[in-house]
Amino acid sequence: MSSAEPTRRDFLYIATGTAGAVGAAAVAWPLVSQMNPDASTIAAGAPIEVDLAPVAEGQVIKVFWRSKPIFIGHRSKKEIEEAQKVDVATLPDPQPDSARVKQGHDQWLVLIGICTHLGCIPLAHQGEYDGFFCPCHGSQYDSSGRIRRGPAPANLAVPPYEFVSDTKIRIG
Amino acid sequence: MSGPSTYQPQNAFLKWFESRLPIMGLVHSSFVAYPTPKNLNYWWTFGGILAFMLGVQIITGIVLVMHYTPHVDMAFNSVEHIMRDVNYGWLLRYLHSNGASMFFIAVYIHMFRGLYYGSYKEPREVLWILGVIIYLLMMATGFLGYTLPWGQMSFWGATVITNFFSAIPLVGESVVTWLWGGYSVGNPTLQRFFSLHYLLPFVIAGVVVLHIWALHMVGQNNPTGVDPQTDKDTVPFSPHATLKDGFMMVCFCIVYAWFVFYVPNYLGHADNYIPANPAVTPTHIVPEWYYLPFYAILRAIPNKLLGVIALFGSIGILAFLPWLDTSRVRSANYRPLFRQFFWIFIAVTVGLGWLGSKPAEGGYVIAARILTFYYFAHFFIILPVLGWVEKTKPLPNSISESILTSKRVTG
Numbered sequence: 001m002s003s004a005e006p007t008r009r010d011f012l013y014i015a016t017g018t019a020g021a022v023g024a025a026a027v028a029w030p031l032v033s034q035m036n037p038d039a040s041t042i043a044a045g046a047p048i049e050v051d052l053a054p055v056a057e058g059q060v061i062k063v064f065w066r067s068k069p070i071f072i073g074h075r076s077k078k079e080i081e082e083a084q085k086v087d088v089a090t091l092p093d094p095q096p097d098s099a100r101v102k103q104g105h106d107q108w109l110v111l112i113g114i115c116t117h118l119g120c121i122p123l124a125h126q127g128e129y130d131g132f133f134c135p136c137h138g139s140q141y142d143s144s145g146r147i148r149r150g151p152a153p154a155n156l157a158v159p160p161y162e163f164v165s166d167t168k169i170r171i172g
Numbered sequence: 173m174s175g176p177s178t179y180q181p182q183n184a185f186l187k188w189f190e191s192r193l194p195i196m197g198l199v200h201s202s203f204v205a206y207p208t209p210k211n212l213n214y215w216w217t218f219g220g221i222l223a224f225m226l227g228v229q230i231i232t233g234i235v236l237v238m239h240y241t242p243h244v245d246m247a248f249n250s251v252e253h254i255m256r257d258v259n260y261g262w263l264l265r266y267l268h269s270n271g272a273s274m275f276f277i278a279v280y281i282h283m284f285r286g287l288y289y290g291s292y293k294e295p296r297e298v299l300w301i302l303g304v305i306i307y308l309l310m311m312a313t314g315f316l317g318y319t320l321p322w323g324q325m326s327f328w329g330a331t332v333i334t335n336f337f338s339a340i341p342l343v344g345e346s347v348v349t350w351l352w353g354g355y356s357v358g359n360p361t362l363q364r365f366f367s368l369h370y371l372l373p374f375v376i377a378g379v380v381v382l383h384i385w386a387l388h389m390v391g392q393n394n395p396t397g398v399d400p401q402t403d404k405d406t407v408p409f410s411p412h413a414t415l416k417d418g419f420m421m422v423c424f425c426i427v428y429a430w431f432v433f434y435v436p437n438y439l440g441h442a443d444n445y446i447p448a449n450p451a452v453t454p455t456h457i458v459p460e461w462y463y464l465p466f467y468a469i470l471r472a473i474p475n476k477l478l479g480v481i482a483l484f485g486s487i488g489i490l491a492f493l494p495w496l497d498t499s500r501v502r503s504a505n506y507r508p509l510f511r512q513f514f515w516i517f518i519a520v521t522v523g524l525g526w527l528g529s530k531p532a533e534g535g536y537v538i539a540a541r542i543l544t545f546y547y548f549a550h551f552f553i554i555l556p557v558l559g560w561v562e563k564t565k566p567l568p569n570s571i572s573e574s575i576l577t578s579k580r581v582t583g
Binding site: 030031033034035036038039040041 | 231235238239253256257258259260261263264
């Protein structure tokens with residue numbers, strides 16, 4: 001019954017089907033896109049500036065950026081030395097301390113305070129590595145925020161930040 | 173119409189599934205093979221359009237709820253947040269608000285089709301009454317949804333409509349307090365209206381299932397009002413009705429899109445862009461256009477309780493239509509006198525709608541009273557009497573005969 005040549009009906013079916021598919025995609029896109037962060041959420045996630053002057057040596061403060069807790073630690077000489085002396089190859093997630101701080105400002109540790117295991121907030125100045133300890137499942141981080149022991153797979157993340165002056169950073 | 177399906181799946185997996193849950197057979201017999209009168213005109217496409225619009229309202233509504241806050245202090249701002257911040261929020265909001273208007277345009281055309289062609293007559297009485305129930309649920313849903321943006325019209329419309337119930341003797345005030353959840357329209361009211369607005373569309377969907385089931389039980393009416401006699405009178409639903417419905421849906425969506433993209437606030441009221449103020453009533457409270465005829469009827473009656481009764485009665489009377497219209501002939505195509513009264517009735521309802529938008533003063537009140545009287549007279553006097561006295565035109569013997577003898581085909 002079907003001829004070798006495509007018929008007018010075939011053409012109409014294909015054309016209508018294509019128009020319908022394009023229409024369906026055009027309808028679906030806004031429905032999907034509306035769940036992405038909206039303009040006010042994006043605006044609230046704009047970079048923040050933090051003044052470092054009040055942070056004493058040895059102190060770790062917490063700020064929020066994009067609803068995430070950010071640890072800002074003023075490391076002591078001991079903590080810096082311990083972080084730099086470690087053999088990087090022995091680490092579960094190898095990374096030198098120099099890659100996790102800004103050059104010339106290695107006394108400042110800026111980390112996203114979310115355990116890379118399942119998302120709890122680790123506790124500062126705790127654990128065997130003079131760093132952070134996550135009470136949920138026992139992950140231990142060192143004074144550079146690198147994972148040493150426990151179920152967490154990766155080092156504590158470093159957020160994008162830069163020094164706008166010696167005593168002020170902009171996160172984001 | 174009933175009986176085992178003619179659907180026989182070829183694929184092995186489909187056969188396995190079909191013997192466990194015969195849903196494909198159901199869809200096949202209801203929407204593919206279903207015998208449809210072959211003379212249906214475009215007035216019959218609005219049922220499908222209504223089902224489509226229900227889907228549109230539910231989908232846009234669910235998505236809007238992801239961003240809306242149902243609290244008096246935040247509702248208005250959350251709607252503006254949707255309009256300004258949410259990706260495509262402006263589109264979703266306008267689709268939903270204009271979608272409601274389009275939903276009502278379609279339902280009025282659908283109902284008037286029923287009125288003209290006698291689709292409410294035996295054996296379709298229950299089908300018709302289910303339709304009246306769906307219409308009432310739609311009106312409730314529309315009212316509840318309109319309160320949610322918490323603008324001036326939202327708040328005062330809620331106050332006026334809930335106050336209807338104070339007309340009930342003895343228990344009226346308690347009923348109103350119970351509805352409000354407080355001493356006036358306030359946060360408890362808004363929150364429960366939000367819950368019910370989310371609920372009712374799914375109730376509508378359930379009644380729509382019953383409506384389609386009742387329809388398939390007796391079969392569709394057609395422009396002649398003569399039942400299909402043989403297979404020659406019908407065609408399979410797919411592709412004939414699906415494509416006709418689909419085409420009309422596209423045309424309908426063009427009108428819908430024109431409102432959404434070019435005049436999205438035309439059918440609304442500017443006062444609803446003012447945040448609700450319980451201390452100041454707007455000078456001209458009007459409901460949305462689809463309630464205007466009934467609003468005119470309410471205001472035409474000078475007595476509070478009788479006005480409310482007239483309002484609900486003007487909708488409720490539709491349920492009795494199958495018994496009020498005594499004619500044995502279904503379609504107005506063969507009832508020349510009824511046809512004239514039908515068009516007068518349309519003019520009267522449109523006139524009542526226009527009067528509903530006007531202030532209740534002077535000549536408008538007099539006109540509203542005359543048209544209200546005529547509205548009820550149409551149902552209580554004209555329809556019953558017409559059935560007895562009217563001389564109808566001779567009916568064709570079958571649908572096929574009506575097509576072959578029509579002026580279009582011969583000559």
